[in-house]
Amino acid sequence: MTTDTESSTTKTHSAEPAPPRRRIGFTGRMMAPGIALLAALTVLPFVTIVVMSFSEVHLLGGLSLDFAGLSNWARFFTDPDMGWFWLRTGLYFVLTLGLEMVLGVLLALCVWRLIRGRNLVLSMLLLPMFVAPVLVGLLGRFLVDPTIGLYSWVLEQLGYGGDVLGGTFSAFAAVVAMDVWEWTPLIALITLAGLTSVPLPLREAAALDGAGRWQTLRHIVLPSISNVLLVALLIRAMDAIRYFDIIWVTTNGGPANATKIVPVRLYETAFRFFDFGYAAVIGLAMLLASIVIARTFVRMLDRKGLAR
Amino acid sequence: MSVVDTADSRAASAPGGGTDDNRGGPAGTRGSRLSPLERTGTGTRVVIGVALALALLWTLVPLVWMLLSSFKPSEAINSADPQWLFDPTLRHYTGLFTGGNELLPYLWHSVAAAGGSAVLSVILGALAGYGLARSGMRGKRHLSFWIISTRMAPIAAVVLPLFLMFRQVGLIDTVPGLILAYLTFNLPFAIWLLNAFFADVPQALEESARVEGCTNWQAFRYVVLPLTKSGLVTTFVLCLVFAWNDYAFALVFSGPHSQTLPIAASQLVTQSGIDWGQLCAIGTFVVVPMMLAGLAVRRWLVTGLTLGAVTGE
Numbered sequence: 001m002t003t004d005t006e007s008s009t010t011k012t013h014s015a016e017p018a019p020p021r022r023r024i025g026f027t028g029r030m031m032a033p034g035i036a037l038l039a040a041l042t043v044l045p046f047v048t049i050v051v052m053s054f055s056e057v058h059l060l061g062g063l064s065l066d067f068a069g070l071s072n073w074a075r076f077f078t079d080p081d082m083g084w085f086w087l088r089t090g091l092y093f094v095l096t097l098g099l100e101m102v103l104g105v106l107l108a109l110c111v112w113r114l115i116r117g118r119n120l121v122l123s124m125l126l127l128p129m130f131v132a133p134v135l136v137g138l139l140g141r142f143l144v145d146p147t148i149g150l151y152s153w154v155l156e157q158l159g160y161g162g163d164v165l166g167g168t169f170s171a172f173a174a175v176v177a178m179d180v181w182e183w184t185p186l187i188a189l190i191t192l193a194g195l196t197s198v199p200l201p202l203r204e205a206a207a208l209d210g211a212g213r214w215q216t217l218r219h220i221v222l223p224s225i226s227n228v229l230l231v232a233l234l235i236r237a238m239d240a241i242r243y244f245d246i247i248w249v250t251t252n253g254g255p256a257n258a259t260k261i262v263p264v265r266l267y268e269t270a271f272r273f274f275d276f277g278y279a280a281v282i283g284l285a286m287l288l289a290s291i292v293i294a295r296t297f298v299r300m301l302d303r304k305g306l307a308r
Numbered sequence: 309m310s311v312v313d314t315a316d317s318r319a320a321s322a323p324g325g326g327t328d329d330n331r332g333g334p335a336g337t338r339g340s341r342l343s344p345l346e347r348t349g350t351g352t353r354v355v356i357g358v359a360l361a362l363a364l365l366w367t368l369v370p371l372v373w374m375l376l377s378s379f380k381p382s383e384a385i386n387s388a389d390p391q392w393l394f395d396p397t398l399r400h401y402t403g404l405f406t407g408g409n410e411l412l413p414y415l416w417h418s419v420a421a422a423g424g425s426a427v428l429s430v431i432l433g434a435l436a437g438y439g440l441a442r443s444g445m446r447g448k449r450h451l452s453f454w455i456i457s458t459r460m461a462p463i464a465a466v467v468l469p470l471f472l473m474f475r476q477v478g479l480i481d482t483v484p485g486l487i488l489a490y491l492t493f494n495l496p497f498a499i500w501l502l503n504a505f506f507a508d509v510p511q512a513l514e515e516s517a518r519v520e521g522c523t524n525w526q527a528f529r530y531v532v533l534p535l536t537k538s539g540l541v542t543t544f545v546l547c548l549v550f551a552w553n554d555y556a557f558a559l560v561f562s563g564p565h566s567q568t569l570p571i572a573a574s575q576l577v578t579q580s581g582i583d584w585g586q587l588c589a590i591g592t593f594v595v596v597p598m599m600l601a602g603l604a605v606r607r608w609l610v611t612g613l614t615l616g617a618v619t620g621e
Contacts, residue, residue, distance in 0.1 A: 026524040027443035034436030034499055035451075041492045042458045048469035063475060107363055110356045121360060123603055125367055130602040132553035134570045135591045138577070139370050142377070142584055150373055150390050181366070186613060193610040213352075231617045238460045242493075245555045249574055263464040270468055271560060283465035290465075294457045301617055 049280045049287075057276035072277045076285065081257070082265075089261040092172075093240050096179045101233060103180065104187025109217075111188065112195045126189060128182045137249035140178045141165065168258035171251050175259050178246050183239075187232050194228030195221065227304050234297045241290050262286060371595075378588035385584050400589040411590070414572040418594075420483050421558075421568060422551035425490035429547045430540055433498025438528060440499065441506040452500070456615065459496035463556045466492055471560050481563030489561050490551040497550070497615070498543050504616025505539030506532065542608040545601045552598055569594045 053072055055065040076082060111122055128136070143151040144164040152164065164170045198221055206220045244263035247253065253260035253268065262282065270279035377385050379396040404411040440452065470489060471480075479485030509532055517527040533540070555570040562571060573590045576583050605612070 027439040028445070030435045030439030030528075031443065034432035034495060035455075037432060037491065038455065038458060038495050038499070041488065041495070042461075044473060045466060045469035045492075048473055049465070052469060052472070057472070059475075063472060106359070110359045110363070113352075113356050114360070121364070123606065124364060126602070126606070126609075127371060127599055128367060130549060130553075130598040131371075131595050132555065132570050132573075132598075134553075134555035134574055135594060138573060138587060139374055139591060141577075141582075142587065143370055143373065145584075147388060148386050148584070150369075153388070153390055181370070185367070190610055190614060231614050235614050235617070242460065242463050243556075244464060248556075249577070263462055266464040266468070267556075270471075276468065276472070279468055283462070283468045286462045286465045290460055290462055291457060294460045295453075297460075298453055298456065 046287075049283055052276055052280035053284055055277050055280075057280075059274060059276070068277055072281045075278055076281045084257070085260055085262050085265050088257075088259075089263075092176065092259075092261050093237070095176050096183070096240060097233065097237060099176070099180045100184045100187050100236060101229070103184045104232070105191050105229070107184065107188040108191035108195055111192055122189075122192070126185045129185050129189075131182060133182065133243055133245035134249050136178050136182050137246040140174065140246070141250055144174060165251055166255055168256055171255055172258050175247050175250055178250070179240075182246075183236060187236060190228060190232040190235070191225065194225035197228075198224045230300065230304065234300065237293065238290070238297060241286075241293065374588045374591050374595075377584060378592050380585065382583075382585050385588075400585040403586055404589055404593070411569075411572060411593075414567055414569050415593075417483060417486070417562070417566050418552060418568040418570075421486035421490065421566070422548050422554075424483070424487040425494050425551045426544050426547040428487065428491060429494040429498035430502075430544045432495060433502045433543060434533070434536075434540065436499045437502030437504075438506045438532065440503045442511070452503075455496045456500050459493055459500070461492075463493075467556060467560050474561060480561055481565050483566050485561050486558065486566055486568070489557045490554060494547040494550060498547055500615050501543050501546075501612055502536070502539055504611065505536045505543075507616075509535050538605075538608055539611075542605045542612045545605045546612045549598050549602060552594070 051065065054068060054070070055072075056068040058064045058066070107125065111118060111125070114121060131139075143149050144155075146152055146163040146166070149164075155161075155164070162170065164174050202220055202224065203216055206216045211219065244261060244267070247259050247261060247264055248267065251259045253264040263286065266279050266282040266286065269275050269282060376392075378400050379398070380391065380394050381397050381399070384391040384394040440448065440455075445451075467489075470492070474480050474485050474489075479488065513531050513535070514524075514527040517531045518524070522530070552568075553570065554568070555574065558566075558568045558571050559574075562568060567575075569590065573587060573594065576587045576590070602609070
């Protein structure tokens with residue numbers, strides 16, 4: 001990652017003094033401020049987090065770093081709970097992404113069939129996307145509050161009387177549901193864009209050949225939007241790795257670690273226990289995971305000719 | 309530009325213009341032209357109607373409940389049975405601006421931090437995005453990948469080193485600090501997205517402008533920029549939404565002099581309980597502007613949120 005930056009920024013600069021090829025110089029100058037700032041905002045923190053991971057960080061009485069060798073790393077690989085955090089993170093992502101993909105595609109197929117009021121319905125369905133995740137969490141807490149929550153009341157009528165965020169299983173289900181509430185519309189929106197671009201003659205031809213609605217869907221429509229679905233999945237996956245606000249304000253990782261995914265663990269390690277060195281190791285591991293996924297992501301899009 | 313354009317124009321022109329899009333219409337109006345596929349049976353229509361009704365219920369109930377609760381007297385909120393009928397009150401809203409809960413500073417911090425980061429992102433992103441779109445440099449693909457990968461970095465992992473760096477240079481608890489922090493995710497997003505919009509502008513337009521005597525800069529400023537207005541607005545709105553909705557960065561970097569609205573909302577959660585009425589009022593305050601902004605650029609949302617990956621047919 002670092003080498004990429006260095007080579008590209010030097011190239012940007014070295015292109016400038018060549019007078020006969022002025023256009024490169026111009027584009028270089030256009031790029032310079034943004035790229036330089038981005039480099040400062042990413043390369044420096046990257047170096048910092050690597051240094052932190054080999055240090056013991058003291059914040060009291062001025063910042064100081066003591067070289068701690070591999071102790072943070074050793075702790076990371078021997079921490080008996082760490083495996084569970086990653087496993088839980090994986091489960092959380094698979095569940096949220098899976099539900100969002102399935103529900104989003106179904107929703108898009110329904111909206112697609114709509115002629116009258118399509119714009120209105122779509123607009124209403126999209127609203128959750130613009131709600132701050134922290135408010136999704138707080139609103140979720142309001143709705144499942146054991147004494148006054150609307151959804152708790154509904155659940156009680158259905159025969160479930162417990163405290164939703166108090167049970168390990170129900171708390172996990174609740175944070176998954178909140179994520180699904182917020183982000184299913186994104187998948188639906190992208191899928192709908194794909195659906196409206198399926199050429200009609202293709203569908204007509206299939207129908208003329210005697211294909212039923214289900215067959216057309218299965219063999220014509222879904223294959224032609226598979227690229228779009230891939231984009232939707234990957235975009236959502238990348239964002240799902242980034243955020244953790246909902247869990248942070250609803251359960252804080254509890255009860256009994258039931259919702260403690262890796263970013264939550266990192267956050268509390270750093271800003272509750274002030275163990276910055278260990279947090280840096282967790283952060284680097286997360287960064288590594290996201291780079292691997294990002295690489296796959298760009299490569300897959302490239303292969304489909306979808307990346308610019 | 310984006311595929312969603314097609315969706316809009318089709319839906320709008322379906323009765324008159326499109327022979328191709330009359331699926332859900334009453335059977336018989338244009339039935340002869342339709343293939344069997346396009347005729348939706350009553351059963352299917354009922355299923356779709358029910359599914360959409362459920363989806364709308366699932367989507368809207370929490371939002372409507374928040375809006376309603378923000379106008380409810382506290383007794384109605386704290387009742388064990390849901391109250392749909394009540395005497396509306398503005399108490400929770402006025403309560404946000406009176407007494408100990410002075411919301412105005414939070415509002416100002418939010419506007420300044422989110423707005424500042426969005427403006428800077430669009431300016432720097434437009435320059436860099438255009439440069440990237442027109443550059444013939446080697447290693448451009450690596451540069452592009454690096455740019456977009458910074459946008460995908462986990463927030464928790466980014467916050468950690470930035471916290472130490474900001475502490476060293478005194479950027480903790482300042483609005484400029486928040487703006488810089490937000491740039492870590494908004495700037496790569498803006499560069500990448502605007503790059504996609506600029507790549508769609510035919511290069512011949514700038515060539516001819518230059519033949520007419522424009523400098524490179526003038527060709528960009530007076531020919532290309534006006535053509536990408538929708539891209540610039542979309543980028544601005546999305547950057548604004550991302551920054552406005554941020555919680556993780558603000559939680560770490562802000563203090564009394566820079567706390568934003570999401571922090572104000574979360575601070576209503578105290579040991580002694582939560583003032584849900586005020587929370588719903590703040591929530592409405594935070595959410596409504598972003599919804600309006602988001603819906604205003606809905607046509608370009610797909611392009612924006614997929615970073616230009618799903619464009620064209």
